[in-house]
Amino acid sequence: MDRQYDRRKHRNGEVNLVRMSSYDNRVSRGGGGRRRRRRAKNSAILLAFSLFLIVSCMGALYYVMRLEARENMSDIEVDGTVDQQTGTVLGKTPERDEDAVPEREEPTTTGIPQGEKIPLVAIDAGHGGVDGGSDRKGVLEKEVNLEIAERLAEKLEDLGFEVLMIREDNDTFITKQDRAAKANEAGADVYISVHQNTYEEQDNEVSGVETYYCEDTEGSKRFAELVHTGVVTATGARDRNLRETDGLYVVREANMPSCLVECSYLTNKKEREAIVTQEYQDKLAEGMAEGIYKFFYGDEQ
Numbered sequence: 001m002d003r004q005y006d007r008r009k010h011r012n013g014e015v016n017l018v019r020m021s022s023y024d025n026r027v028s029r030g031g032g033g034r035r036r037r038r039r040a041k042n043s044a045i046l047l048a049f050s051l052f053l054i055v056s057c058m059g060a061l062y063y064v065m066r067l068e069a070r071e072n073m074s075d076i077e078v079d080g081t082v083d084q085q086t087g088t089v090l091g092k093t094p095e096r097d098e099d100a101v102p103e104r105e106e107p108t109t110t111g112i113p114q115g116e117k118i119p120l121v122a123i124d125a126g127h128g129g130v131d132g133g134s135d136r137k138g139v140l141e142k143e144v145n146l147e148i149a150e151r152l153a154e155k156l157e158d159l160g161f162e163v164l165m166i167r168e169d170n171d172t173f174i175t176k177q178d179r180a181a182k183a184n185e186a187g188a189d190v191y192i193s194v195h196q197n198t199y200e201e202q203d204n205e206v207s208g209v210e211t212y213y214c215e216d217t218e219g220s221k222r223f224a225e226l227v228h229t230g231v232v233t234a235t236g237a238r239d240r241n242l243r244e245t246d247g248l249y250v251v252r253e254a255n256m257p258s259c260l261v262e263c264s265y266l267t268n269k270k271e272r273e274a275i276v277t278q279e280y281q282d283k284l285a286e287g288m289a290e291g292i293y294k295f296f297y298g299d300e301q
């Protein structure tokens with residue numbers, strides 16, 4: 001190789017001159033030049049490899065940094081979507097996201113408006129004591145009536161009403177005269193009587209809700225109508241209509257808007273089985289409470 005190199009050196013003037021100048025010492029020293037060239041070659045490879053490593057590392061580092069930056073960007077984008085939904089500026093912390101969820105509005109039929117006189121509701125569970133009312137297949141009317149009356153009282157008190165229980169246990173017998181008088185003397189604002197109905201035959205198909213009122217008392221029709229609608233809507237029971245009568249002592253003699261609700265037919269198997277359940281009693285009481293609330297605070301007043 002050295003010889004060829006030398007010969008080429010002689011043949012080609014300019015190129016050789018350049019090469020002579022760069023390899024000058026190596027050429028003159030023979031074998032030492034070979035080792036130096038090899039060493040130089042190795043150094044060049046090492047240098048190139050080092051450069052390659054450095055560039056690779058920097059490249060990798062740059063790539064990782066880009067990835068991290070992109071992840072942060074996507075976090076911001078997710079939050080940004082929430083921003084658009086709520087119309088507020090959000091941070092990336094979950095706490096602030098939760099803050100952005102609007103609070104639920106309070107139901108419209110809870111509580112009595114402040115400053116208003118608190119109405120007194122007389123609740124009369126029909127029958128009692130020796131008067132058990134209707135009795136079908138182990139279901140005793142006086143007991144069911146009291147259970148519904150108690151649930152209604154609880155719901156009304158939760159709404160802020162005052163409640164007068166005409167009958168408070170199943171052992172006490174109260175005459176119809178005493179019932180009306182108790183409501184009148186307490187100055188109740190409305191009166192509601194709770195009963196269950198029966199048909200002549202056992203296990204008849206007849207079912208549903210009837211509500212009675214006496215038109216002699218001002219406000220009774222509207223009161224009865226609101227309670228009746230509330231009960232029918234809440235239970236989904238058959239609507240057996242609002243009925244006017246002057247034959248029922250309690251609704252006739254009570255001085256205030258009053259009604260008597262026949263909640264179910266104990267002679268109907270389906271209703272008899274439903275009426276003893278807490279679920280159905282709650283629906284009935286809920287419907288009554290809604291009607292009573294609307295009577296005092298409804299839009300149509």
Ligand SMILES: [Zn+2]
Nearest residue numbers: 126133195196
């Ligand atoms: Zn009854």
